[in-house]
Amino acid sequence: MSTQPVLAFIGAGNMARAIIGGLLANQYPAERIWATEPDAEKLIDLADQGLHTSTDNLTAVTAADVVILAVKPQVLKTVACDLAPAVQTRQPLIMSVAAGISSTSLQQWLGGNCAVVRCMPNTPALVQTGASGLYATDNVSPDQRILAEQIMAATGISLWVDTESQLDAVTAVSGSGPAYYFMVMEAMIAAGEQLGLSPDVARQLTLQTALGAAKMANASEFDPAELRRRVTSPKGTTEQAIRCFSEDQLPAIFARGMQACHDRSEELARELGDD
Structure with missing residues (x-):
């Protein structure tokens, strides 16, 4: 159990909770998962399930092998720029479920040379019947691709697209x-x-x-x-x-x-x- 990668969810809203719920249902060890949220009261139930929780994003990222960016797209630039030094030091796999933010923008905000997987999930993920489109940048290793797919598969099916622009089509088909x-x-x-x-x-x-x-x-x-x-x-x-x-x-x-x-x-x- 202790060999499982440490996952850090930056943002603990509905989509993050859907993925976390799927992971826990598939016996992923709760003690290998971090979740952050500015409002500590919103983290109480996750802490009760055995997760590490914090109102400080940096605390979670410095412990993580995988960082799942699950904040609103409008605030992602600020969040990512704040995390850049820790990401550059730790070099985790970055997964983003924020709609509309390109991997190029994420790379710039996080300091460059990052392994980034963009994910386009949909709301049935909340009941573990979701459909997610995934796109990986060239920095993502084969093992990291497998890991990203396994994480998102906890909420349903996960399918890779060949080009990032195809995520717009995924949005039109399954996202919306x-x-x-x-x-x-x-x-x-x-x-x-x-x-x-x-x-x-x-x-x-x-x-x-x-x-x-x-x-x-x-x-x-x-x-x-x-x-x-x-x-x-x-x-x-x-x-x-x-x-x-x-x-x-x-x-x-x-x-x-x-x-x-x-x-x-x-x-x-x-x-x-x-x-």
């Missing part, structure tokens, strides 16, 4: 994707109510159907398009709904929305990485 599904659920619940179902029945049927469809797609050898065809009988009820969705250009609506998400991700990277 849960909100798309929530909106579809919202629309289905409302439509169910209009068709005469009670709000509770409409909600339960919608959520269970979403869960079931996702599990079927994940377990099937067929892609979603083929699964859709297999449950769409000619001249049947499902065909009528699919026809309406197609006539209203649902695929094009998703394409436009996800392109807008992608473009905004690029724009935020320019804004937040401004030195």
Whole structure:
């Protein structure tokens, strides 16, 4: 147990807690994890679980093999610059879950020559069913890549992208994707109510159907398009709904929305990485 790398979470918000929770559930030793937060009261429950906690970021970083930057993007520059001397001395693996901050900006703020992995997780990480996109700079060793993947896999699946710019596409697909599904659920619940179902029945049927469809797609050898065809009988009820969705250009609506998400991700990277 004592040979496990020491992890330091700089910031103990929802995403950090999701990763920590997944690690603990997978038997990662709590005594090998640090968590920092300016408000000491927000760290009490983590300390009760056996983690090292501190309101001082430097204390955690000087003990760490891996530093997970989980603060808001707007304050990351200040936090990173403050940590630069300790990072240069310790040379830990740096993992950032802050959206929109490029590895180039992180390198500059941390003093350069750092092993940086950028992570684009999503909110289902909170229930250990997340999907994370990962990008590693050239400084990251093969062993560090494995370690980064293992850390993020504690919250779901982790997939590598070849170029940093592809993280904008990850944002459009999985990073922001849960909100798309929530909106579809919202629309289905409302439509169910209009068709005469009670709000509770409409909600339960919608959520269970979403869960079931996702599990079927994940377990099937067929892609979603083929699964859709297999449950769409000619001249049947499902065909009528699919026809309406197609006539209203649902695929094009998703394409436009996800392109807008992608473009905004690029724009935020320019804004937040401004030195």
